[in-house]
Amino acid sequence: MRYDFKAEFFKVLANPLRIRILDALRDGPQSVTELRFRLDAEQATLSQHLSILRSRNFVLTKRRGTTILYEISDPAIWKLLDSAREIFDNQLVSVRTALATLRSEEVT
Numbered sequence: 001m002r003y004d005f006k007a008e009f010f011k012v013l014a015n016p017l018r019i020r021i022l023d024a025l026r027d028g029p030q031s032v033t034e035l036r037f038r039l040d041a042e043q044a045t046l047s048q049h050l051s052i053l054r055s056r057n058f059v060l061t062k063r064r065g066t067t068i069l070y071e072i073s074d075p076a077i078w079k080l081l082d083s084a085r086e087i088f089d090n091q092l093v094s095v096r097t098a099l100a101t102l103r104s105e106e107v108t
Contacts (some may be wrong), residue, residue: 012056013080017041020050021070022058029062029067029069 013019020039024030032050032059050070055061058077059070072078 006045008056012052012058017045018053018058019081021046021049021053021080022072024072025059025072029071031067035070038051058076 015047017039021035024038030038032043032046035041035050036046039046050059051085054061054070057073061070063069075093
């Protein structure tokens with residue numbers, strides 16, 4: 001059961017726009033309009049992804065007047081995203097090192 005939860009959890013994060021939304025919410029609660037301009041995304045597309053994030057409890061909503069604001073439900077998600085970035089950076093360094101090695105072997 002725990003593996004099923006993890007698989008579903010990572011499926012939510014399998015979309016780049018959803019990750020961008022979560023990263024944008026680091027600056028605090030934002031409306032769809034604010035996110036639309038910030039992320040340069042179509043409102044319908046953004047709303048669809050926000051709905052998925054909300055249904056999976058990644059984001060919460062609160063109302064300010066007529067505006068609905070989205071905010072992160074658990075700041076620990078940013079630790080996960082930061083760890084993913086660190087892993088990506090480490091792999092990028094490894095690839096660059098391998099390419100540099102190949103290039104130096106070609107020269108010799």
